[in-house]
Structures are given as C-alpha cells and as structure tokens.
Amino acid sequence: MRVEVDGAPVEVPEGATLLEAVRAAGARVPTLCFDERLAPFGACRVCLVGVEGQDKPVASCTTPCRDGMRIDTRDPAARRVAGAVVELVLSELPEPPAAHTELAAVARELGVGELRWTGRVHEKRHDMRHPYLALQNELCISCGRCVRICDEVQGAFALTATGRGFEANIAAGIDAGFRDSTCVSCGACADTCPTDAITELSLLALAGTTTEEAQA
Amino acid sequence: MSTERFDSTITTTCGYCGVGCRLDAHAVAGRIASISPALDGPANRGHACVKGRFAHQFSRSRERLTAPLVREGGSFRIATWEEALDRVASGLRRIRDEHGPDAIAGLASSRATNEDCWVMQRLMRAAIGTNNIDNCSRVCHSPTSYALRRSFGMSGATGSFDDIDAAGAAIIIGANPTQAHPVVGARIKQAALRGLRLVTIDPRRIELADHAVVHLSARAGTNAAVMLGLAHVVARDGLLDRDFMDARTEGWDRVEELLEAYEPSEVERITGVPAGDLELAAHVYGEASTASIFWGLGVTEHRYGSEVVQLLANLALMTGNVGRPGSALLPLRGQNNVQGSSDIGALPDTYSGYRAVGDEATARAFEERWGVPLSREKGMTIPQMFDAAIAGDLRAMFIMGEDVAQTDPDSAHVARAMESLELLVCQDIFENETTRFADVILPASAFLEKEGTFINAERRIQHVQPAISPPGGARTDFDIITTLSRMLGHEMGLDTPADAMADIAALTPEFAGVTFERLGRRGLQWPVSPDGVDSPILFEHEFALPGGRGHFAALPYKPSNEEPDEELPLILVTGRRLEHYNAGTMTRRTRNLDLMPTDWLEIHPDDAAAAGIADGELVEVRSRVGRIEIEARLTERIEPGHVFTAFHFPEIRTNLLVGAEMDINTSCPQYKVVAVAVSPLGRPVAAAAPAVLAEA
Numbered sequence: 057m058r059v060e061v062d063g064a065p066v067e068v069p070e071g072a073t074l075l076e077a078v079r080a081a082g083a084r085v086p087t088l089c090f091d092e093r094l095a096p097f098g099a100c101r102v103c104l105v106g107v108e109g110q111d112k113p114v115a116s117c118t119t120p121c122r123d124g125m126r127i128d129t130r131d132p133a134a135r136r137v138a139g140a141v142v143e144l145v146l147s148e149l150p151e152p153p154a155a156h157t158e159l160a161a162v163a164r165e166l167g168v169g170e171l172r173w174t175g176r177v178h179e180k181r182h183d184m185r186h187p188y189l190a191l192q193n194e195l196c197i198s199c200g201r202c203v204r205i206c207d208e209v210q211g212a213f214a215l216t217a218t219g220r221g222f223e224a225n226i227a228a229g230i231d232a233g234f235r236d237s238t239c240v241s242c243g244a245c246a247d248t249c250p251t252d253a254i255t256e257l258s259l260l261a262l263a264g265t266t267t268e269e270a271q272a
Numbered sequence: 273m274s275t276e277r278f279d280s281t282i283t284t285t286c287g288y289c290g291v292g293c294r295l296d297a298h299a300v301a302g303r304i305a306s307i308s309p310a311l312d313g314p315a316n317r318g319h320a321c322v323k324g325r326f327a328h329q330f331s332r333s334r335e336r337l338t339a340p341l342v343r344e345g346g347s348f349r350i351a352t353w354e355e356a357l358d359r360v361a362s363g364l365r366r367i368r369d370e371h372g373p374d375a376i377a378g379l380a381s382s383r384a385t386n387e388d389c390w391v392m393q394r395l396m397r398a399a400i401g402t403n404n405i406d407n408c409s410r411v412c413h414s415p416t417s418y419a420l421r422r423s424f425g426m427s428g429a430t431g432s433f434d435d436i437d438a439a440g441a442a443i444i445i446g447a448n449p450t451q452a453h454p455v456v457g458a459r460i461k462q463a464a465l466r467g468l469r470l471v472t473i474d475p476r477r478i479e480l481a482d483h484a485v486v487h488l489s490a491r492a493g494t495n496a497a498v499m500l501g502l503a504h505v506v507a508r509d510g511l512l513d514r515d516f517m518d519a520r521t522e523g524w525d526r527v528e529e530l531l532e533a534y535e536p537s538e539v540e541r542i543t544g545v546p547a548g549d550l551e552l553a554a555h556v557y558g559e560a561s562t563a564s565i566f567w568g569l570g571v572t573e574h575r576y577g578s579e580v581v582q583l584l585a586n587l588a589l590m591t592g593n594v595g596r597p598g599s600a601l602l603p604l605r606g607q608n609n610v611q612g613s614s615d616i617g618a619l620p621d622t623y624s625g626y627r628a629v630g631d632e633a634t635a636r637a638f639e640e641r642w643g644v645p646l647s648r649e650k651g652m653t654i655p656q657m658f659d660a661a662i663a664g665d666l667r668a669m670f671i672m673g674e675d676v677a678q679t680d681p682d683s684a685h686v687a688r689a690m691e692s693l694e695l696l697v698c699q700d701i702f703e704n705e706t707t708r709f710a711d712v713i714l715p716a717s718a719f720l721e722k723e724g725t726f727i728n729a730e731r732r733i734q735h736v737q738p739a740i741s742p743p744g745g746a747r748t749d750f751d752i753i754t755t756l757s758r759m760l761g762h763e764m765g766l767d768t769p770a771d772a773m774a775d776i777a778a779l780t781p782e783f784a785g786v787t788f789e790r791l792g793r794r795g796l797q798w799p800v801s802p803d804g805v806d807s808p809i810l811f812e813h814e815f816a817l818p819g820g821r822g823h824f825a826a827l828p829y830k831p832s833n834e835e836p837d838e839e840l841p842l843i844l845v846t847g848r849r850l851e852h853y854n855a856g857t858m859t860r861r862t863r864n865l866d867l868m869p870t871d872w873l874e875i876h877p878d879d880a881a882a883a884g885i886a887d888g889e890l891v892e893v894r895s896r897v898g899r900i901e902i903e904a905r906l907t908e909r910i911e912p913g914h915v916f917t918a919f920h921f922p923e924i925r926t927n928l929l930v931g932a933e934m935d936i937n938t939s940c941p942q943y944k945v946v947a948v949a950v951s952p953l954g955r956p957v958a959a960a961a962p963a964v965l966a967e968a
Contacts, residue, residue: 156277187864187867258305262305
C-alpha cells in the first residue's frame with residue numbers, strides 16, 4: 057500500500073496504522089497513551105492527524121491506512137485539539153510534570169505554555185511501601201499504559217483503573233499496594249508511565265524530589 | 273526512557289538467567305542509577321523482570337571484593353595484585369612440576385562471558401597442560417547438550433523464543449518459566465492467553481498450568497514414562513508425520529516396538545498421571561500444525577535426565593516438529609551464559625564447538641594457533657574433581673565465579689574436597705561459602721563492569737558492555753587470567769575481549785563469522801557463517817549427524833534409585849524463585865531481599881497432616897546425607913508426596929540434602945529427586961534472618 061505523509065509518498069504493509077505510516081515516512085506526531093509494546097488504545101487524542109477528505113482529525117494510532125490516503129501531521133485543527141488535550145491534562149496536576157517525563161516532552165513539542173484553565177487539582181497521595189516502585193497518584197493522567205502493560209506484556213493483571221472523570225486513577229490490586237497485589241515487580245508499569253505517577257524510588261531520589269516516604 | 277538524567281546509558285545483556293534480555297543500563301556518578309529494558313531486545317522486546325531490572329545494587333555493595341586476599345594462618349589479609357598473582361603462579365607451577373598438570377583443575381563460569389571462559393580454558397589447556405576444565409553447566413544442562421547432540425547433532429535450541437508466537441501448541445516440562453525465566457514466562461503466558469494450547473508437566477502446579485489445556489502432575493523421576501506414554505498415544509492415534517520420519521529420521525522401528533508397553537493405563541500406574549489427561553496432552557501436541565517443547569532442569573537433573581531429553585527429541589521427530597517456525601525444542605537455560613561457556617569449550621572432553629579433545633585434527637589446529645602441545649586425554653568433570661581432591665590426586669583448583677560449596681550437591685563432600693586441596697584460588701565478586709576454603713581470593717568484575725559476549729538459550733551471541741568500572745582494585749576476569757597465563761609462560765596475545773572472540777572465531781567453525789561489530793544490537797544466532805549470516809532455525813533441511821538424519825532413541829523408563837520408603841517417605845524437589853537467583857550472592861545484596869527475605873518448604877496439606885505439621889511451623893528435613901531446618905508452608909499446588917524449596921539462602925543450605933546420584937551420561941547431579949523425611953521441630957521459626965542490606 058502507498059500513502060502520502062505531508063506530501064511524501066511511503067509504502068506501508070497491509071493493516072498499518074496512520075502512526076506507523078507517519079513514522080515510516082520519518083515524520084513525527086506526538087503520542088501520549090501509545091506504547092509500541094501495546095495494542096493501540098486511542099484514548100488520549102494527542103496523536104491526531106488530518107486526512108484528506110475527512111472533516112475532522114483522526115487518532116493516528118488506531119486508524120488503519122487505506123491505499124492512496126493523504127496524511128497531514130501539521131493539520132492545524134489536529135494540532136490545536138492535541139494541544140488543548142495536553143493543556144487540560146496538565147491543569148489537573150498539582151505541579152508541572154518533571155522535565156524528563158514523556159508528558160513534559162509532549163507539552164514542549166505541542167508548545168503548551170501557560171495554562172489557560174485552573175481548577176481542581178489532584179491531591180497528593182503516595183504509596184512508597186514497595187522496595188522499588190513508587191506510586192504517586194496525583195500524577196496519574198489515566199492513559200492506561202501501566203494497566204495495559206501489566207496485562208498485555210507481563211500478564212500479572214495487578215493494576216486496575218479506578219474512578220471516573222476527575223477521580224479516574226490507577227491502583228495496585230484493589231487499592232492494596234503493589235506488595236499485596238498480584239504484582240511480580242517486573243517494573244513494566246514504571247517503564248511505560250509517561251508522568252512518573254509510577255516510577256522507581258531510586259529515580260525519585262535522583263530527581264531531588266525525594267519525599268520522606270521515599271526514604272522510609 | 274528518557275536518558276538525559278543520566279551521565280551515561282549503555283545497552284548490554286542481562287547477567288541473570290539464560291533468556292538474554294537486552295538492557296539499557298543508566299549510570300550516574302559511577303554507579304548504576306537505573307536499568308530499563310531495551311525496546312529492540314530480540315528475546316525481551318522491551319520487557320524485563322524483578323532481577324534484571326532492579327537487582328543491580330549488589331554492584332556497589334560494601335561487601336564487594338576490592339583487593340586480593342591471601343590466606344595467612346587461619347585468616348585472610350589484603351595483598352597487592354603482584355603478591356597475590358605471584359602466589360597463584362608459583363603455587364600452580366610447583367604443583368605442576370611435582371605432580372604433573374593433571375593435578376590442577378580449573379572451573380570457568382556460566383555467569384562469565386565467553387571471552388572470560390575462553391581464556392580460562394586456554395589457561396588450563398595451554399598454560400598448565402591439562403583438560404581439567406569444566407563449568408557449572410555440568411550441574412544443570414549438560415544432559416541437554418549431550419542428548420541434543422545424540423538426537424540432532426548440535427547442542428542448542430533448535431529455534432528461537434519467537435517460535436512461542438508461531439506455535440499452535442507447546443509442552444512445558446520440568447520448568448517454571450514465570451518464576452525462573454520470567455520474561456519468557458510472560459511471553460508464553462501472553463501466547464496462551466491468545467490461544468497457544470499448553471501442556472504443562474511438573475510435580476508442582478506451576479503458574480502456567482492455570483493457562484494450560486491440561487496439566488500432568490507426574491511423580492518426580494517419572495518423566496521418561498510420561499514422554500513414552502505421550503509417544504505411545506501419538507503413534508497409536510495416527511498423529512505421526514510419516515513423510516518427515518521417512519525422509520529425515522532413522523531408528524523408528526525400535527522405538528515403535530518399545531512404545532507398545534507404554535499404554536496410558538500403565539503410564540498412569542508409574543507416574544500417577546490420569547490416563548485420560550495423558551491422552552489429551554498427546555493430542556494437543558500431536559494435532560497442532562506447529563508445536564514446540566520447552567524444558568528446564570526438572571528434566572535434566574535426574575539419573576536419566578539426558579535420556580528424557582532424547583525422548584523429548586523423539587516426540588518432535590515423530591511429529592515433524594523441528595526445523596520450522598513454531599516447531600522448536602527450546603531448553604530454558606538457567607544462567608546467562610550456560611550455552612556459551614559450553615559452546616566455547618570450557619569442558620573436560622571437548623574443545624569449542626563440541627569437538628572431542630582426542631580428535632587429532634582439532635587438537636592440531638589448536639596447537640598450531642596457540643604454539644604449545646596439548647593433551648589428548650579427557651579431563652575431569654566437576655564431581656570427578658571433588659572425588660580426586662579427596663583422594664589426593666587433585667591438588668589445586670582455580671575456581672572462577674562459582675560457589676561450589678553452596679550450589680553443588682552433597683555440600684559436606686564438597687567442603688571435604690576443598691579442604692583437601694593444597695591450593696585453592698577463587699576469583700569472584702564476593703566472599704562466599706567456597707572462598708572460606710581459599711588460599712588466594714582474586715577480586716573480579718560483575719557483568720555490568722566488563723565487555724564480552726553471552727549466548728542466550730536461543731543460541732544468540734549478544735554483546736555485553738561495561739556500564740560502570742570495577743570497584744576499587746577489582747579487575748576484569750579477562751585481565752586477571754591473561755596476566756596469570758603470561759606469568760606461567762603462555763602469552764595469549766589477547767589484549768581485549770574482541771581479540772579473544774577473534775581467537776574463538778578462528779578456531780571454531782560455528783563462530784567463523786562472529787565479530788563484535790557484526791553482533792550489533794540484536795546479536796547473532798550460531799552457527800554464523802564466515803560472511804556473518806546466522807541461523808535462527810536449525811535443521812531446516814537436514815540434521816547435523818552423518819547422513820543428515822535425526823536419531824530416534826529407544827530408551828525405556830527406568831525407576832530412579834532414590835525411591836521414597838517408610839523412613840524417607842517424601843521426594844524433595846529443588847528449584848528457583850522469582851525474586852532470587854541461584855546462590856543468592858547478588859540478589860541477597862539488593863532490595864529483592866525485602867520482597868523475599870527467606871525461603872520455605874512447600875508441602876501438601878495431606879502430607880503435613882500426616883506428619884503433624886502446621887502452616888508456618890519450623891521443620892527438620894532429613895535425607896540420606898544431611899539435614900536442614902526450614903519453615904514449612906502448606907500449599908495444594910504441589911503433588912502429595914513431594915516437597916519443594918529453593919537453594920538461594922546459605923543459612924538454609926538445601927544442598928546438604930542432595931546425594932551423589934547423577935545423570936548416567938553426563939554426571940549432572942540429581943537435584944530433583946531426593947528422598948526425605950519432614951518432621952516438626954516444635955520450636956518457632958526464629959525471627960527472619962536479618963535482612964542486612966549492604967548499600968554503599
């Protein structure tokens with residue numbers, strides 16, 4: 057199959073997604089809920105692109121290519137919506153994400169600066185009982201990556217999505233913490249988390265954001 | 273993972289199990305700050321486990337050996353490298369002159385790199401003049417190596433871990449991948465969730481049994497009967513691949529005759545596996561268009577372990593399930609470089625590529641390149657070394673990276689052997705049970721501190737690169753051994769591990785095209801032709817035996833001679849747990865100890881009731897050769913009549929219980945069948961062993 061990305065032709069195999077075509081063409085589109093180890097999820101709307109002949113932008117990670125499709129990664133509507141999505145996500149955090157996180161990188165890429173919306177932010181809630189894994193619930197943006205990698209790669213089914221709307225978050229087990237869940241301490245959740253909501257205790261110390269609990 | 277936070281990030285290969293995960297090691301201020309899985313790792317594909325990912329703090333433990341130690345009277349004192357190496361060289365020289373080269377033996381390590389093992393075997397063969405060189409694969413997969421050479425002609429997995437995804441069915445026997453090979457365990461589990469039809473065979477109901485079509489709880493020591501029973505049903509019910517058998521195999525007639533006796537009802541009598549389950553399992557494997565077999569030490573560490581591997585190969589030959597994507601035989605290797613340490617010839621009977629030391633042409637090629645005469649006599653295996661030490665025939669041992677006093681069977685016998693030696697040199701990263709007997713202890717390097725290659729369970733040669741430096745005065749194993757060889761008068765002329773790989777490639781047809789540059793990020797699966805083309809699948813068109821045919825083996829079931837009796841009514845099976853690794857030298861010096869602070873004995877509630885044992889009670893476990901004390905925990909996941917524990921904790925000393933019984937062909941110890949009695953001690957379990965975590 058042949059598609060066009062920003063005017064450049066690219067060959068893709070049958071079943072390829074728009075995101076795969078974009079990457080094959082050497083172009084870029086930011087992503088947030090995407091992880092190449094996982095089945096596409098299409099939840100965050102950050103990877104939106106324009107497609108010729110369609111009036112609304114589409115999520116590139118879940119949309120399959122069709123022969124002759126013309127993809128525009130610079131589609132103004134797509135960029136505007138993606139920026140707004142990230143801005144909304146950031147507005148719920150009590151503090152900006154650490155500079156090294158994927159979320160911070162995506163915000164930089166989309167040019168999200170001063171937040172236009174202010175309102176309720178998540179309350180700090182930390183679980184540092186595991187010897188390696190730190191859970192910082194206030195940084196969770198409900199992208200589902202940790203839950204999915206635990207299910208789709210490790211198969212431990214230790215993490216669950218909890219709550220709805222503003223209260224949406226994640227929990228190990230039935231809010232029992234990693235140690236009392238079916239967690240096997242593989243660390244895949246920390247590896248994929250784009251915000252440090254789950255991260256390594258030792259890296260928290262490195263970032264200088266060590267909490268007293270982290271030392272405990 | 274974004275890497276700007278770190279001073280350096282190096283992609284290397286995990287030093288724990290034989291899966292061979294590729295890892296990104298991130299360092300800050302000379303220490304490992306974090307490890308994350310490499311997304312393009314062929315075996316791990318962006319995943320890792322609690323050991324590979326987190327258990328790295330041991331590398332800067334305060335207990336690391338950072339200076340050579342020499343024995344003075346009853347204790348050790350710090351010495352300079354010059355003094356320590358001089359003591360080793362002069363001791364080895366004196367013993368060789370007085371008693372001949374065969375009074376000296378060396379152990380390479382399946383934890384070390386191929387290049388470390390290569391120079392170690394060259395030290396023994398060329399600098400000392402003996403074939404007394406072995407490695408710890410002796411005590412795990414030597415039966416696999418022996419059997420695959422017999423059946424197919426090469427000693428390695430016939431395929432790759434990617435065959436998990438291409439297989440329609442798979443048998444897992446004598447392995448517990450989700451604990452011992454967690455990343456492959458996760459890959460198998462995901463495949464099962466997607467529809468891979470699994471058969472699990474083990475006296476324990478392993479986690480993957482919950483995802484299997486059928487689980488066969490065979491009595492420990494009866495694997496051969498199970499395999500013969502499966503073959504019986506496959507043959508009886510017309511599931512044979514006649515075309516494949518006619519074109520590519522020989523020896524079927526005798527097997528066909530032999531199989532008649534193994535009717536499912538008879539196999540049920542021997543193994544305890546219900547006949548119906550056996551029939552179902554045979555159909556799951558035999559009816560699939562692609563089917564693979566995975567096995568671990570639960571197959572090999574038996575009196576007839578090597579024969580059972582030959583029986584696994586029979587089943588694959590009967591159904592044509594070898595040499596195709598999805599149809600692979602994949603031994604799950606316990607250590608990072610079990611495959612490589614043997615491939616490169618750290619063995620008493622073979623040079624690299626499993627060529628006999630008595631083979632004149634091979635020996636001449638080595639003599640020509642190394643410029644020294646070489647012995648044509650087979651050397652001693654590890655168990656033979658211990659016996660020879662006690663008998664006074666073996667006087668010196670050089671042990672690199674193995675804690676034989678904790679991990680080899682019959683620990684009391686091993687201790688006696690160590691005490692009998694005139695000179696014991698240990699080269700390691702920590703003091704351990706074996707170094708207590710040493711005369712000289714040389715501080716070496718962990719996998720995070722050295723360059724070289726490991727070969728994983730799918731024959732993949734992968735690059736290992738240093739992420740940090742060795743601590744203090746510790747040196748790389750490669751540097752120590754090449755220096756010592758020079759002092760003994762054999763200049764190897766190998767300045768770097770890359771030079772050693774060139775030496776290996778020049779002398780080993782299977783490695784002919786291997787260079788560090790060519791390995792790249794994905795490694796190469798041997799054999800590698802001179803132009804660098806590798807071999808993900810073996811035996812696609814022919815086997816590596818005369819005539820190109822695979823060999824059926826007509827081997828009947830024979831009972832183990834370690835049968836339970838009235839006095840010792842239970843069978844002890846030993847194995848591994850997720851959080852720890854082998855002797856525990858590394859994982860017990862990390863926070864994995866918080867996750868699992870001590871070990872326990874798994875016992876079925878029926879057996880516990882019969883012995884009057886309550887859950888959590890301290891018990892005595894007694895075998896014919898030893899006794900230990902351990903906490904008992906009741907579980908229905910173990911077949912009645914069996915108990916299970918690991919060997920990660922020196923304070924428990926599980927291997928005191930294991931006797932001298934071994935595989936008839938390879939002298940691999942029978943760790944998996946030990947008749948024991950378990951009785952309550954009427955004392956509470958002492959407070960958990962102090963979870964001392966030596967963090968620098």
